[in-house]
Amino acid sequence: MNELVTRIANNVGLEPEVAEKALGMMLGFLQREAADGPVAKMIESLPGAIDLVAKHNGEGSGSGLLGGLMSAIGGGGIMGLGQQLMSQGLGMGEITALAKETIAAAREYAGSDVVDEVVASVPGLSQFV
Secondary structure, eight states, rough: OHHHHHHHHHHTTTTHHHHHHHHHHHHHHHHHHHHHHHHHHHHHSSSSSSHHHHHTTTTTTTTTHHHHHHHHHTOHHHHHHHHHHHTOOOOOHHHHHHHHHHHHHHHHOOOHHHHHHHHHHSSGGGGGG
């Protein structure tokens, strides 16, 4: 198993499968919402992150006509991610811990400057990390 997933599972208190999916969803959200250059650097630096994004990027976001309608009426952004993670069984405390642990790991691998750019480019993210 990916060392980052193991870290998230242990430190947040999630089952490894749930941690993997939640981390992939969170990184996929950042890839879509954050500034392209910094988020690409961040994801490339995290061990296994590219695979997690590829595997879980759209999970929980809905697809087809209903997913498109939800996005069109404001089902996105940081609140949309929160709803997606809650639909996977995570509570607010776990979501906040997931965000903080993910950002802490990203700082270790990508550096604070890159991560600060990512966080600053996503409206509302700074209050969770």
